[in-house]
Amino acid sequence: MKHLGYVLSHLWHSKRRTFLTVSSIAVALFLFCTLRTVMTSLDAGLRASDDTRLVVRHAASLVFPLPLAYRDRLAQVPGVVQVGYGNWFGGYYQEKKNQFTQFAVDAPTLFDLYPEIVLGPAEREVFLRERTACIAGQALVDKYGWRMGDVIPITGTIYPGEWPLTLRGIYRASTPDANEDAIFFHWELVNEAMPEGRKNLVGIYWLKVSSPSDAPRVSAAVDAIYENSPQPTKTETEKAFQAGFIQMIGNVSFLLSILGSAIIFAILLVTVNTMMMAARERTTEIAVLKTLGFSDGLVLRLVATEAMLLSIAGGVIGCGLAFGIFRKVNFTAGGMFPNFRVLPETVGLGLLLALMMGLLSGLAPAIGAARLPIASSLRKVA
Amino acid sequence: MTDGRGNGDAYLISLRDVHKEYRRDAFVVPVLAGIELDVAPGEFLALMGPSGSGKSTLLNLIGGIDHPTKGEIRVAGESLGTLSPSRLAAWRARHVGFIFQLYNLIPVLTAFRNVELPLLLTRLGAAERRKRVELALGLVGLEGREGHYPRQLSGGEEQRVAIARAVVADPTLLVADEPTGDLDSKNAEEILVLLQRLNQELKKTILMVTHDPHAAERAHKILYLDKGVLRS
Ligand SMILES: Nc1ncnc2c1ncn2[C@@H]1O[C@H](COP(=O)(O)OP(=O)(O)O)[C@@H](O)[C@H]1O
Ligand SMILES: [Mg+2]
DSSP: OTTHHHHHHHHHHTHHHHHHHHHHHHHHHHHHHHHHHHHHHHHHHHHHSOTTEEEEEESSOTTSOEETTHHHHHHHSTTEEEEEEEEEOOOEESSTTOBOEEEEEOHHHHHHHOTTEEOOHHHHHHHHHOTTEEEEEHHHHHHHTOOTTOEEEEEETTTTEEEEEEEEEEEEESSTTSOSOEEEEEHHHHHHHSOGGGTTEESEEEEEESSGGGHHHHHHHHHHHTTTSSSOEEEEEHHHHHHHHHHHHHHHHHHHHHHHHHHHHHHHHHHHHHHHHHHHHTHHHHHHHHHTTOOHHHHHHHHHHHHHHHHHHHHHHHHHHHHHHHHHTTOOTTTTSTTOOOOHHHHHHHHHHHHHHHHHHHHHHHHHHHHOOHHHHHSOOO | OOOSSSSSOSOSEEEEEEEEEEEETTEEEEEEEEEEEEEOTTOEEEEEOOTTSSHHHHHHHHTTSSOOSEEEEEETTEEGGGSOHHHHHHHHHHHEEEEOTTOOOOTTSOHHHHHHGGGGGSSOOHHHHHHHHHHHHHHTTOTTOTTOOGGGSOHHHHHHHHHHHHHTTOOSEEEEESTTTTSOHHHHHHHHHHHHHHHHHSOOEEEEEOSOHHHHHTSSEEEEEETTEEEO
16 A cells, blocks of 8 residues: 555656556546447336237338327237227427337326336326326436426427327336336327328237237238238237347447447557557666566566556546436436436446456566566667 | 575675676677676665776666676675565565666656665565655655656656665665766755765665766765776
């Protein structure tokens, strides 16, 4: 511990080097945490999806709606136990940047289809009864500081206008993988307000089947019914639906991970080089320390400690920033990652990575310093 | 093993048939060729000789920072060739204080912390270390300059800090390689007086390499190194 002063003096006296090295390691770890969080939040979405839920949408694209009339026919398909539906609303709260998931849903079936949405019976009843009521997830309520009974004005983009919704319920998610940052309100409310040509249209249907093994058969049956209709369907399990969505993003994030790893590796090389240069500049000094009786092992530890301190500082800053920032701004990439949370294990891995960067970057110079022959290093260059 | 200060060796330093040669590419450069030397405790010895004659090499061997090609070196009761690198380091910390021509202070540390370095290898607590560092800096006439960095000191002052560092852990032996080589005559004089005091008052055994006959006169004895052997 008493030797720490020596190490700190060096870090303090080469402020620019210290600052640049710590910053680049911090950047590398910030990047690491961000990229890993892209992966973990996609994973959480997949885990949260249910194999007994099917999603029915327009075969051509999610942006084309299906007729409400499909509902009764879908309910008759053998294996289907419940049919629900909803429209992605895509509005914002007060300002454009306040985007989160809003769904106009068939309220009576919502809780059967999504048992993950946990709401007290009294709140549920008020919500079902009141035309302009909405329910919101706890995380969202916390973020905007809403209270029960508040009127939350949502500005529509797909459905233009101002939509004042009254908060009648705050739901919790039953599993940590499901998210708590969405608003649900009545499909009827939106439908009534639509002009003739836009009435009775549904974005997606959700089907509940009795067992996962029914899913392929039901999907095929549904798509067969509408195969030759003007609005053909595409039916798949929620997991497959998510996975398709994720694959699109996943390809991008795979590319990002490769780039990210390359950047982290490059920063590691730069750090190694910096540490080696720093140690080389100090050849005489290290020889002097040894002359004074500092053992090879102690010199090794001193040089390694310096590298470790730089890396750990960078790691703490990079991981800390990632952890804090995404939490603070509630980053969702415009709703693409509704549950973008840097997990504690990601921070842990990041710190471990920083530690390894420290070890790797300190190793060569530390061994070099330990092996340094004293007498010839003290000779003035002849 | 042995303490080295009172084990009955008549000499503090004994060299027997010490050879040192360097390999440069395919050539073998013989530098020391059969050195015999005995130094009693408390002596102040000057070592002279032409440039490149091997004075520094000899000093480094005695100070335990280099190894002979052949021969035995006993200093302060230890046969240096038998010590492991870590034991040799501990031995240096305990018995030898080095003074260099170019001072070799650590630029990022203050005078205080430079002088404190050898004490970091002891079990002394911070308060005791502070006391000893202040004592050593006082001894070389630099009280009050604890907080200065080497670049804020003159050459003579730097060398005095280096001397304080060399004596702070109370070593048996001081080895000084051209300690006045980079100083003007006034500063050189002060350093020599200081070394003389360390020898007389604190009974340090001193081995000093020098080019300057005036400097050498301060010593009890002058040895000449030429063509790999010593003569008086
Ligand atoms: N590490 C080394 N490698 C090769 N040659 C060396 C080395 N150290 C010293 N020498 C050679 O040994 C000789 C003696 O050097 P040195 O002891 O520094 O002489 P002095 O101190 O008397 O000027 C010189 O010729 C020098 O070039
Ligand atoms: Mg020399």
